[in-house]
Amino acid sequence: MLIAVLGGDGFCGWPAALHLSDLGHEVVIVDNLVRRRIDEELGAQSLTPIAGIEERLAAWHEVSGQQMRFRDIDLAQDYEGLRSFLDTERPDVVVHFAEQRSAPYSMKSPRHKRYTVDNNTGATHNLLCALVETGLDAHLVHLGTMGVYGYGTAGMAIPEGYLDVQISGDDGAQVDQQILYPTNPGSVYHMTKCMDQQLFAYYAKNDALRITDLHQGIIWGTHTDQTLRDERLINRFDYDGDYGTVLNRFLMQAAVGYPLTVHGTGGQTRAFIHLRDMARCVQIAVENPPARGDRVKIFNQMTQTHRVRDLAELVARISDAEVELVPNPRHEAAENELHVHNETFLDLGLEPTLLEEGLLMEVEDVARRYADRADLDKIPCTSTWTSAQEAGVPASRAALAGAGAPVSTEGRGEATAGDRAGDRAEHPA
Numbered sequence: 001m002l003i004a005v006l007g008g009d010g011f012c013g014w015p016a017a018l019h020l021s022d023l024g025h026e027v028v029i030v031d032n033l034v035r036r037r038i039d040e041e042l043g044a045q046s047l048t049p050i051a052g053i054e055e056r057l058a059a060w061h062e063v064s065g066q067q068m069r070f071r072d073i074d075l076a077q078d079y080e081g082l083r084s085f086l087d088t089e090r091p092d093v094v095v096h097f098a099e100q101r102s103a104p105y106s107m108k109s110p111r112h113k114r115y116t117v118d119n120n121t122g123a124t125h126n127l128l129c130a131l132v133e134t135g136l137d138a139h140l141v142h143l144g145t146m147g148v149y150g151y152g153t154a155g156m157a158i159p160e161g162y163l164d165v166q167i168s169g170d171d172g173a174q175v176d177q178q179i180l181y182p183t184n185p186g187s188v189y190h191m192t193k194c195m196d197q198q199l200f201a202y203y204a205k206n207d208a209l210r211i212t213d214l215h216q217g218i219i220w221g222t223h224t225d226q227t228l229r230d231e232r233l234i235n236r237f238d239y240d241g242d243y244g245t246v247l248n249r250f251l252m253q254a255a256v257g258y259p260l261t262v263h264g265t266g267g268q269t270r271a272f273i274h275l276r277d278m279a280r281c282v283q284i285a286v287e288n289p290p291a292r293g294d295r296v297k298i299f300n301q302m303t304q305t306h307r308v309r310d311l312a313e314l315v316a317r318i319s320d321a322e323v324e325l326v327p328n329p330r331h332e333a334a335e336n337e338l339h340v341h342n343e344t345f346l347d348l349g350l351e352p353t354l355l356e357e358g359l360l361m362e363v364e365d366v367a368r369r370y371a372d373r374a375d376l377d378k379i380p381c382t383s384t385w386t387s388a389q390e391a392g393v394p395a396s397r398a399a400l401a402g403a404g405a406p407v408s409t410e411g412r413g414e415a416t417a418g419d420r421a422g423d424r425a426e427h428p429a
């Protein structure tokens with residue numbers, strides 16, 4: 001198949017593009033390279049030394065014989081460029097990673113909030129509009145987030161996108177309905193992915209576009225089989241306070257002897273997935289498109305749930321690092337449980353990479369190897385969520401945790417630990 005990978009120079013986009021190319025697909029990367037410019041803006045570099053896009057493509061050609069192509073298009077700003085790209089190339093599949101993906105970055109200032117909304121919503125809507133205008137029946141696979149659901153669940157597992165509800169009808173009889181699970185974003189970034197969901201639902205209904213939305217958890221890891229084949233193919237490893245995700249940050253912090261920065265009590269429970277499972281999930285989604293006229297297909301793309309303080313304790317155990325509880329810069333529930341359905345990918349053959357298997361290798365191979373490139377001043381999270389928070393106004397606990405979710409601020413350690421990879425029914429945390 002001819003596959004356009006939008007955002008194919010980024011943390012998930014690059015390894016996914018390599019994986020699809022390795023399978024023999026013809027891959028065209030579309031990217032405006034803005035993530036590299038944001039590195040300059042923040043004065044923070046990837047821990048790993050990433051090559052320029054042309055060098056990446058040349059290296060991949062050298063080691064694999066596959067020729068990936070690159071087009072520099074800003075999807076949010078250059079509708080005409082995007083439309084004409086789709087019209088000329090006529091890809092079978094469009095994988096859409098081309099969004100600003102950091103929650104802290106999206107909360108830094110009014111400029112960052114507006115950029116994130118304009119960029120993410122603009123890119124997604126331009127893409128949908130251009131697919132309709134060009135009459136292209138390409139399968140659109142979008143990288144969404146588990147964060148659309150909010151993280152508290154009222155004693156139930158989060159379904160894959162849709163919720164069965166019963167409401168009282170006009171005549172008093174119960175009416176069954178299936179609705180999109182109510183969104184409850186925790187940052188401006190996460191809010192843009194909620195807005196994406198509505199755009200997808202509308203275009204699937206109105207124009208019969210074929211769309212798959214992957215509700216992905218937090219990525220950990222850096223390598224895939226492909227990125228390991230040559231140092232010029234190495235993937236990004238973000239550790240800074242804006243783009244570094246929690247487990248990779250802990251691994252890096254352990255490698256440089258920096259106390260592990262647990263926000264608040266560390267009672268936040270989140271969904272996780274290894275980078276290489278992400279690439280495999282994208283492949284599975286590409287190979288299992290919805291039919292024309294189907295509703296948006298939604299997969300929960302996660303394999304394990306973990307509580308932040310449990311991750312810190314695990315990393316501390318294997319590395320002798322210290323754990324430090326720091327004030328939480330975010331407006332989020334201090335403690336939550338998280339139960340998630342993810343049967344669709346497991347049924348389609350995903351074999352999860354377990355934290356227990358990959359963790360040590362990640363510490364040794366990546367974090368320690370490139371530790372001398374670290375700038376410790378970039379580690380603290382300096383982006384705060386609200387001015388009310390700075391002024392000490394308490395957060396609305398119920399709203400933070402999710403509609404109707406009971407939130408305990410006293411129940412540290414009471415919830416069952418969430419580490420059941422491969423558990424097909426659900427992943428209690």
Ligand SMILES: O=c1ccn([C@@H]2O[C@H](COP(=O)(O)OP(=O)(O)O[C@H]3O[C@H](CS(=O)(=O)O)[C@@H](O)[C@H](O)[C@H]3O)[C@@H](O)[C@H]2O)c(=O)[nH]1
Pocket residue numbers: 101102103104144145146147148216217218219243244245246247249261262263264266268270271308328330332381
């Ligand atoms: O040093 C740190 C960094 C983070 N956290 C905590 O760890 C949790 C996760 O933070 P994160 O930065 O790892 O993840 P998040 O901001 O949610 O965003 C990341 O994970 C999302 C999936 S999910 O979290 O929504 O499932 C993706 O959509 C985003 O693109 C990706 O950047 C939060 O409770 C945060 O307060 C710490 O305790 N210490």
